[in-house]
Amino acid sequence: MTVYNFSAGPGVMPTEVINQIREDLPSYKNSGMSVMEISHRSPLYEDLELEAEQDLRDLMHIGDDYAVLFLQGGGTLQFTSVPLNLATNYHKVRYANSGYFSKKAIEAAKRIQGLDVQVIENDEVGSKLPTIPTTIDDQLDYLYLTTNNTIEGTTYHQAPNVNQPLAVDMSSNILAEPYNVNDFDLIFAGAQKNIGPAGMTVVIVKRGKLVEQQLLSDVMDYRIEDAKHSSFNTPPVFNTYAAGLTFKWLKKFGGVDAIYQQNLEQAAMLYDFLDNSKVFHNDVPLAERSITNPVFKTDSKALDQEFIAQAKEHGLVNLGGHRIVGGMRTSLYNAMPTAGVKKLIEELKQFELTHGGK
Structure with missing residues (x-):
């Protein structure tokens, strides 16, 4: 895996x-x-x-x-x-x-x-x-x-x-x-x-x-x-x-400009899902959103922890948010392959389907 x-x-x-x-x-x-x-x-x-x-x-x-x-x-x-x-x-x-x-x-x-x-x-x-x-x-x-x-x-x-x-x-x-x-x-x-x-x-x-x-x-x-x-x-x-x-x-x-385009695309994919999700949400104003560390959560701390544990079982690790804010955090540093972001989004979609997002 x-x-x-x-x-x-x-x-x-x-x-x-x-x-x-x-x-x-x-x-x-x-x-x-x-x-x-x-x-x-x-x-x-x-x-x-x-x-x-x-x-x-x-x-x-x-x-x-x-x-x-x-x-x-x-x-x-x-x-x-x-x-x-x-x-x-x-x-x-x-x-x-x-x-x-x-x-x-x-x-x-x-x-x-x-x-x-x-x-x-x-x-x-x-x-x-x-x-x-x-x-x-x-x-x-x-x-x-x-x-x-x-x-x-x-x-x-x-x-x-x-x-x-x-x-x-x-x-x-x-x-x-x-x-x-x-x-x-x-x-x-x-x-x-x-x-x-x-x-x-x-x-x-x-x-x-x-x-x-x-x-x-x-x-x-x-x-x-x-x-x-x-x-x-x-x-x-x-x-x-x-x-x-x-x-x-x-x-x-290709340098910073090239990796920046990849980072923009990865962040846009994730934010697009979050903005249309019925289970997960991000509350950072659009102009202030980080493309490096998108954060999100559900309306339940227990549900957050359930998602983090399930994602870990499927090879998506270290998604827990910082202890002072909770929720989830995806650190999309330069070395994160786009395949990882796509797999995360699929995991989010499946979790949403089984937790009230039908």
Whole structure:
């Protein structure tokens, strides 16, 4: 039985990448050493890291005025690293509170002594995302957004047109839909959604924002990591290697624009069913719907759990929604084959036929 993994993270990875990893594990590039054994100071790794960086630059059209970093610590560490690196001028920042992970980022920023953290809350009826004002306080170090909310199933599909520096958590939809990197001063993304295995974070940051830090730990200082090609200390070697394979897979697929079309088609198929279903429903406004993490539920928690269990028996795994919202969640990351989405829709249809949707 074919298994389709709809986990929100660690998420599905391309089969081609998994197969290449399996081939390289015993001996990377005929070195006699596993890719998990090679030194981060060796030419083998230096070439690997530079190639991965260049492929990501190609995919996202990242100019030389941006540093590209492959760092340890996961996205959660960046909740603290971002303000410590960027809030160095006015010591005032503003965050859009769009969901669970933006709240985590707000909490981390508020722990920094002397930092004025302002929050944009959602007060618009019929919307699940805070509206970003066009004009914001000039004396602001940055405005912070989470582009895609994995738990709530909502997305800012475009960068807001504002007069302030933008810092964004793009963990769950980086490389899944096109954004103009030049619209942002900083982008970070945990690897475990569209890039590779958990344990690494990509940071893309304007080099002009990197100033010497007096009190910041060296391992959290973007300026130092940029100067050392992300190797100030032992970097996440295996993760960078796996990410590089994923970047090559995506380039072979046709790049971000090509995978975006596939993602749009997959999401449209699922939303079309949900919008016409008598049992399942999605309550996210059309313009805010995530194409990466569609969420849905029935009118009964017991029925939700029955569907999740039945789907698992048929090879559709990790469909449970986050514990704070319940329901179901389908994480349609780049590596999810369209066959998996079609099988999910068939499962939904059959469940509906046997549960009052005739």
